[in-house]
Amino acid sequence: MALMITDECINCDVCEPECPNGAISQGDEIYVIDSNLCTECVGHFDEPQCRLVCPVDCIPNDPEHAESSEQLMTKYKRLSGLVG
Incomplete structure (x- = not known):
């Protein structure tokens, strides 16, 4: 399941550089997570x-993007260029 950032985000800037997939970026008001890039x-x-460094605990699972561990691993492999 991809993650999401809630409106409790305080824009502290600590999550973005921690994401190994570059899935986190600054949105209009708060940071956002691209579900196509998030592998948890x-x-x-x-x-x-991102959850480890978030000081306000505002990064829950995104219920609209449910994925199994296997699907997340497949996405990781695709993003890493390990599969076509």
């Missing part, structure tokens, strides 16, 4: 790095 850090780390 599967393939890179044991847990989502």
Whole structure:
């Protein structure tokens, strides 16, 4: 399941550089996560790095983008160029 950033975001700028897939960017008002790029850090780390550094705990799972661990690994491989 991809992650999302809620409106509790305080724009502290700590999550964006932690994302190994470049899925986090500054939106109109708060940071946003591109669900096409978010793998919850599967393939890179044991847990989502953005969640580890977020001081306000505003990065839950995105219920509109449910994905299994296997789907996240497939996405990671595709994004990393490991599969075509």
